[in-house]
Amino acid sequence: MNVQKHIIGVAVVCGLVTHTPFSMATDVFHFEGYGAVSRAMGGTAVAQDVGAAGMMTNPATLSLSPDVHQLMLGLDIVTTDINVRDRNTGESVSSDDHSNNRGPYIAPELAYTQRVGQWSFGVGAFAKGGLGTEYGKNSFLSRATGGANTGLDNSSRLLVLDIPFAASYQVTDDLSIGASLDALWQGLNLDLLLGADQVGSLIGSGRVSGSLLPVIGGIPELQGAHFSLTKNKPLASGVDAWGYSGRFGIVYQAVPGTKLGASYTFKSQISDMEGDATLTAISGELGQIPLSGKIKIKDFQMPAKADIGISHQLTSAWTVAADISRVFWKDAMKDIKVSFQANGGGNMNILLPQNYKNQTILALGAAYVLSPKWTFRAGLRIASEALRSETLFAVIPATPTKHATFGFSYTISKESRVDFAYSHAFEKKMNNENLPNTSDPIQVTHSQDNAVINYVYRF
Template sequence: MKHGFIGPITVGVLAITSQSALAVSDVFRFVGHGPVSAAMGGAATAFDVGAAGMMTNPATLSLMPQGSEFHLGMDFIFADLLIRNPETGEVARSKTHSNNRGPYAAPQLAYTHRSGSLALGVGLFPQGGVGTEYGNSSFLSRATGGLATGLENSSRLLTLNIPFAASYEVDDKLTVGASLDVMWQAMNLEMLLGADQVGSLIGSGRASGSLVPVLGGLPDLRGAHLSFTKNQPVASGADAWGIGGRLGLTYKASKETVLGAAYSMKSRIGDMKGDATLTAIDAVAGQVPLKGMISVRDFQTPAQLNLGISHRLNEKWMIAADVSRIFWKDAMKNINVGFVADSGANIDILLPLNFKDQTALSLGAAYQTGKWTLRGGARFTTQALRSETMLAVMPGITTTFGSAGFSYQFSPASKLDFAWTHSFKKKMTNASLPNTSAPIRAEHAQDSIGLAYSHRF
């Protein structure tokens, strides 16, 4: 890998899995971080969800017991995703291919320590991602005029957070917290653009550079294919480092009721860069590959505001709710790609996304009996994607989720947490240039399972 730092931090953890990436969930983000939150519909702002709380509201670390805790977890994601051409009935289904994508596994690793009024934590958590694999023989791999290319259509986006969190109990009611996250983001992409898509991008001023007239000068241009991929569990075709962070607080309105608020800042991640190949597809000249360097510019994770409440009904029952506003509109306007060939010729492409800001409601309940805590929840979100800009390789369209899970306390020092989340099937159609040539209808559902072991000492 290009960055030595990612090796000791992630590869050692990910070595226990054969494949490591994320599938589409709530756009590009997990519904909840850690099994406790995931089992309660993603709610996490106003109650103790363990070490994973540093990914939503770091102030909740002060709701943990005094002492130290080690957290080791894993999420397994099983996506049911296909792209259908509604005119012809043809289907491109996302499938497992070697160790590059799916079925997906994502690790969690953290250490927390609470002493008196101060709680500290450090961890490694996946924040989100996307993974698709349509192969090289579906209708998505045909250029304009039905020309079969044999070229792949696929994607993988992985965002890892390494949060350093602190929480301070101001008094018996108010707690404040903050985290500074080191972030690593990586992308694989194999995408074919038909000649009509290329023409639409050029005509709207979304494609420019010295390679534009070269493509236009080919005798019978049918499309262009962009490829930057590493077929490895973690290493990707283009990657970058950056920072993020969040602020949070909790307020005990009464012995039974806790209020919470948290704000996660928009990330500041550098441009993802790596080796790439741009292949021009021509009916006369054939396929003309150009080697070079890719830059995916200003691809950021959005800011997010969370407001939450938890209420303990009695010794056995607790309920919780979060309302979140995710500011996708500012973060996801375009996919801004720059390619520079080894010869020095270049092309810049702006694929429109124009995401909408998203509102989410997470609801959860927990019931404790003996060594067991049983949980259930649901999450409902507005749609962030626009149908006219949906891409086949990034169809994060699910908006309704159900969840269930449990904790089993082996001893006062150790416990096992489990969560299952189901994303109910959602459909969306796009027949608009420039993001698709053939009309497409995405159909996406998903199941995920989370496991975590925590040990106190």
């Protein structure tokens, strides 16, 4: 029992301290599957045994594992290729490693499960998702209205950490039900320059309020405003908050070799992210006017999600799986709500429009057992677009919608194996020429490569 408590403690602590950043995937701010087995099969996980990581999609699948104890340790490694082009001038800038804030992106995967009679229990620490961009200080994104080069950063980093406590109960040989209660932590770094025309558009549409509004509006030759809520360190965020979510699921073996599954993840309940920030007004006459204060990002939530899936064992060697997911982004991501309180007095509230659409995702996967030591997997994941082009931000380019995946498992011994998965997000382009989220028309091009490696120990 002491060993089990130690393992659980290590999993939670490692998850909390490994706040390294990572970028978007097919599912906007979410990874396209958790654990190397699921990721290699296109993210399918609703109706098959994908190991301890199954608690992140359908906790009822924990009952499918034959192992009494299972420990999984792993890493996600993400590299991105993001480019933003000014369609008026032809200038472009790539997101790169300009500081300690950004990639290459590494995120933890840790989990432990235990079977007790008809019950299976699990705890884990997973990077649920996030985003990361770094455009530096010298691109056109750092140029205010009127052509002023501000030398101010444009960048982002969001990390969402999920710590599920899961349980599954095997009702009959064919039916299992499961649920989890998840602790969530999210942290955000953001540097964002808005030109005077963008600020004016927000004011004109009633999206700015507060006692600082007439002060900012009265600055002579206002050329823009810049928000900075960033800690330029690998293990810190400018604003952060804790909250919770949960999910429940069911797995049913309809006929021998065929399993059906369904799960539902609840919308998160995370507190407002809070921290220190600097609001800098840019004046053509007075230069840069910084105001230090406290900032809140209000009601920034992860969406509810419904999943259904099927898996079928074609032969003793071949297994295929398919999942369909509906992600309810529309309810979770209407506006980014920013509230700034200056240390010297005065406040400003801003609503940055996002208006995400609900998203439908199809995941397909196949596995082939070549030998007792080797299993190979491949998959495809296709999603509808959640972002709207007219509200695209250069620092939030969550645009990829298609992934191809493959991977393998290598059995080292009866107790241990290594799982590996690689997924490629195909290049996606999106244009925005609309205020207030961009000043000049922009085109964002985004592709990325993800790899996952897990070590699994069964005892």
